[in-house]
Amino acid sequence: MNKRYTISNGALRVQLDEHGLVRDLFVPSARPASFTPQTKHRLGVRVDGVTSWVDDGLWSAKTRRNHNAPVNGTVLVNEAIGILLELEDVVAPHADIFMRNVHVVNLRDNQRRVSIFFHQAYVIDSPLLPDTAQHIPKEAAILHYGSRRAFVVTGMTDIGSPPDQHSVGLFGDGLDGTWRDAEDGELSGSDVACGQVDSTLRFSLTIGGLSSRRVYYWVSTSVVAREAVELKRTITLQSVFKQTEQTVIWWRKWLTPAFRLSERLQPRYRQDFIHDVSNIRLQQDQTGAIITDRQTAYCNPRDAAYALWPLIRLGYYDEPLRFFSFCRSILDENGCLLSRYAADGSIGASAHAYHHDKPPVQSDGTAIVLFVFSQFYALTKQKELLDDFYELLVKPMAKFLAEFVDEDGLPLSSYDFADKQLGVYTYTTAVTVAALTAGADIAEVMNDQEMAVSWRTVAEEMRTAAEDHMHSERGTIRHGKDDDHVSIASLFGVFMFGLFDPEEDTVEQTIGEIEREFRREDGLFACDSDKKDIDYVGSLWMAQYYIEVNRRDDAYRVVQGIIDERTEGTSQATWVCAEIVSTLLDTTYRT
Numbered sequence: 001m002n003k004r005y006t007i008s009n010g011a012l013r014v015q016l017d018e019h020g021l022v023r024d025l026f027v028p029s030a031r032p033a034s035f036t037p038q039t040k041h042r043l044g045v046r047v048d049g050v051t052s053w054v055d056d057g058l059w060s061a062k063t064r065r066n067h068n069a070p071v072n073g074t075v076l077v078n079e080a081i082g083i084l085l086e087l088e089d090v091v092a093p094h095a096d097i098f099m100r101n102v103h104v105v106n107l108r109d110n111q112r113r114v115s116i117f118f119h120q121a122y123v124i125d126s127p128l129l130p131d132t133a134q135h136i137p138k139e140a141a142i143l144h145y146g147s148r149r150a151f152v153v154t155g156m157t158d159i160g161s162p163p164d165q166h167s168v169g170l171f172g173d174g175l176d177g178t179w180r181d182a183e184d185g186e187l188s189g190s191d192v193a194c195g196q197v198d199s200t201l202r203f204s205l206t207i208g209g210l211s212s213r214r215v216y217y218w219v220s221t222s223v224v225a226r227e228a229v230e231l232k233r234t235i236t237l238q239s240v241f242k243q244t245e246q247t248v249i250w251w252r253k254w255l256t257p258a259f260r261l262s263e264r265l266q267p268r269y270r271q272d273f274i275h276d277v278s279n280i281r282l283q284q285d286q287t288g289a290i291i292t293d294r295q296t297a298y299c300n301p302r303d304a305a306y307a308l309w310p311l312i313r314l315g316y317y318d319e320p321l322r323f324f325s326f327c328r329s330i331l332d333e334n335g336c337l338l339s340r341y342a343a344d345g346s347i348g349a350s351a352h353a354y355h356h357d358k359p360p361v362q363s364d365g366t367a368i369v370l371f372v373f374s375q376f377y378a379l380t381k382q383k384e385l386l387d388d389f390y391e392l393l394v395k396p397m398a399k400f401l402a403e404f405v406d407e408d409g410l411p412l413s414s415y416d417f418a419d420k421q422l423g424v425y426t427y428t429t430a431v432t433v434a435a436l437t438a439g440a441d442i443a444e445v446m447n448d449q450e451m452a453v454s455w456r457t458v459a460e461e462m463r464t465a466a467e468d469h470m471h472s473e474r475g476t477i478r479h480g481k482d483d484d485h486v487s488i489a490s491l492f493g494v495f496m497f498g499l500f501d502p503e504e505d506t507v508e509q510t511i512g513e514i515e516r517e518f519r520r521e522d523g524l525f526a527c528d529s530d531k532k533d534i535d536y537v538g539s540l541w542m543a544q545y546y547i548e549v550n551r552r553d554d555a556y557r558v559v560q561g562i563i564d565e566r567t568e569g570t571s572q573a574t575w576v577c578a579e580i581v582s583t584l585l586d587t588t589y590r591t
Contacts, residue, residue: 004294005063006279007070007089011286012096012221015294018063019043019055020074020087022120025098027221028285028297028343030149035122039171039198044117045083045104046185051117052081053179067271069251070278071244082107083114092243093250095231099240100155100217109209116205116215119179121171121198124149133168133197135190141232142166142199143225150225152232155217157203160237165189165202172196216240251278257314264588266556272563273584276577277314280307283574284319285343288326292574293340298348301327301337302365303575305372310581312376320376321385327369328393334358335400336366339415355422356404356412363404363414364428367435370397371497374438383445390446398439398451401432402458409465410481417489424481426470430493433459433466466499476510486513488525488538495545502548514542523557524565536562540579547586559583 003018015024022041044053052058054076064073074087086103106112124131124146131146140162141154156162167187171177178200181188187202205213218240220231235243258277262270283291290304291297308320327337330345339362340348352360373394377385386394406412406424411432413422436459443452470477472484477494479487491510494500500507518525518535525539526532539558546555562580 003063005065005072006282006294007072007091007098008282009091009093009096010284012091012098013282013291014089014091014098016072016074016089017055018074019059019061019076020063020072020089021055022098025122025151025219025221026297027096027149028289028291029287030223030344035124035149035151039121039123039177041121042117042119042179043085043087043102044119044179044182045078045081045085046115046117046182047081047083047112049185050081051183051185052078052083054078054085065275066248067274068255069248070282071247077107079107088244090244090247093247095234095243096221097231097235097243098219098221099235099243101240101244102215102217103212104205104207104215105212106207106209111206111208114205114207114213115185116203117179117182117200118153118155118203118217119177119182119198119200120144120151120153120219121177122146122149122151123196124151130195131197132192132194133199134192135166135168135199136229139229139232141229142168142201143229144197144199145225145228148223150222150228152220152225152228153199153201153218154232155201155203155215156237157205158214158216158237161203163201164204166199168193168197168199170195171198254281257316261314261585261588265584266587269559269563269584273581276580277311279577280311280574280581281319283307284322287343287345288322288324289341289343289345290323290574291343294574296340296348297343298340299326299343300339300365301330301341302339302362302368303573305365305368306582307574307578309372309375310578310585312372312379313582313585315379317380320372324369324373324376324389324393328389331393331396332359335396335398336361336363336404337369337397339365352415358404361414362416362428363401363411364425364431366397367401367428367431370394370401370435371431371438374435374442377442386442386446390442390448394439394442395448395451398436398443398455401436401439402455405458405462408469408481409461410469411462423483424469425483426466426478426480426490426499427487427493429462429466429470430490430497430499433462433499434497436462463499470499471506474509475506476513477506486510486517488514488518488535488541491545492538492541495548496541511545522561523554524561525558534562534565536565536573536576537579540576540583543583544579544586547583552587555583555587 005016059076059078062075072089076085084105088101122144133144144151165187167178167181168190169178177198203215222228289299292300292303436455440452440456469481479485495502520531527535543555543558
């Protein structure tokens with residue numbers, strides 16, 4: 001499983017691998033989403049006539065995460081050449097700058113000449129619109145730019161020396177890139193290239209025996225080249241330290257509610273709790289979108305609502321407010337939310353056709369956004385939220401859900417969790433009933449009695465219809481109206497949103513069948529009956545049910561299993577991180 005570590009300031013997002021190499025550097029609200037999709041950046045060392053790249057198999061690597069802030073640390077050791085590198089990586093909190101502090105340690109007892117090579121490659125525009133890379137002598141920097149984004153790359157040593165060599169060239173179509181130019185220790189000095197371009201910088205250090213030096217490297221980015229260059233000029237040797245310090249201070253302050261709550265958790269879970277709370281925040285773009293699919297940089301509003309729910313429970317305000325503002329801006333004319341959006345609000349790619357004379361939807365996505373908004377209002381009690389969101393978000397969504405009903409009084413068929421199959425699902429029904437009821441409560445606060453009565457009536461009729469259609473003949477809760485299988489989603493909908501009485505026999509029967517069919521030997525739950533692939537969200541939903549019915553040992557077994565499964569730093573879906581936080585929160589609120 002590939003490891004990924006994310007650092008971000010809400011606009012610029014950088015993903016690093018286990019060797020500390022940049023694998024993605026992108027601005028979600030810009031298009032295209034990713035600027036390094038076809039190549040990794042490289043970091044190399046040349047000493048005693050040998051050039052070694054940190055991912056060539058000769059380096060041991062260990063990641064050290066600052067648990068008070070998303071400042072990433074990587075320790076790399078190559079015993080064969082006697083060099084240790086300590087990387088400290090950060091994205092500036094208030095500027096779109098990625099900064100890297102490289103501590104270079106000479107493990108030999110003699111003085112040595114060491115060269116450090118930084119290679120970078122960006123794919124900014126489409127293949128039909130070539131990018132440009134240029135060396136700017138006055139700035140001692142490389143400028144990469146296309147029509148929609150510019151990057152300026154430079155740095156200095158610990159005594160203020162700029163890079164002493166550079167190379168600009170092409171990669172792809174049989175070309176490896178300018179990093180190959182570094183393998184003899186000398187760069188060509190080429191100044192410009194146009195097409196699919198990359199570049200490499202060299203810094204030279206003289207390091208005494210068993211001593212060390214430092215190199216500082218940074219990338220500034222903006223929409224236009226001039227602004228990226230001006231941003232680069234704000235960085236000095238002193239500001240590198242200051243930006244890192246400011247990042248840690250900002251995150252420590254932001255995490256204060258999480259730190260306080262974590263004191264009520266079992267000690268073994270506190271570090272993971274803090275990590276996952278910060279990971280949720282890292283996925284929020286400046287537009288308010290929560291990046292729930294890290295490969296495409298798409299936001300699924302359903303997953304995003306679940307991601308924000310634990311932050312709301314912890315008392316965070318700005319992040320939910322920004323997300324609901326984003327939802328208000330992207331709401332379809334029918335009052336529904338589609339399943340994928342780019343961070344700039346444009347609709348994400350879909351392979352599904354229109355149905356019911358409406359765009360292809362997962363109507364539970366609209367429902368959960370409405371329900372979680374009601375939770376936000378209930379916890380804040382700020383009337384201005386309703387003044388800002390009732391007419392343009394709550395009312396359109398509730399009207400859509402109240403009208404999106406079939407002849408049996410259940411939600412019209414829509415796509416399932418995997419966004420593959422159309423059907424009428426128990427989970428969708430449960431969250432829709434809860435959302436309409438919450439919408440009715442808000443309508444009453446807004447003195448909109450007509451809507452309150454209408455939505456509450458539909459909700460109660462839908463609940464009655466579910467009683468008639470969502471129980472199987474063998475006494476279990478159905479996955480859907482035409483699907484007798486049991487599912488964790490349907491169980492979760494019943495107990496979390498109160499669709500049925502949780503004490504009824506069908507719930508117990510459903511639990512037993514789910515455990516027989518999906519529970520693995522390690523206590524986690526699988527996606528299907530072959531029990532191979534772990535259902536991370538489903539497992540954590542089962543843990544939340546276990547807490548609800550006071551089966552805490554089973555719940556902790558699931559939580560620990562999920563934590564053990566995700567190797568340190570392994571990138572998981574934002575939703576999974578949020579469900580870990582929600583489950584641990586449940587252990588503090590329920591007895």
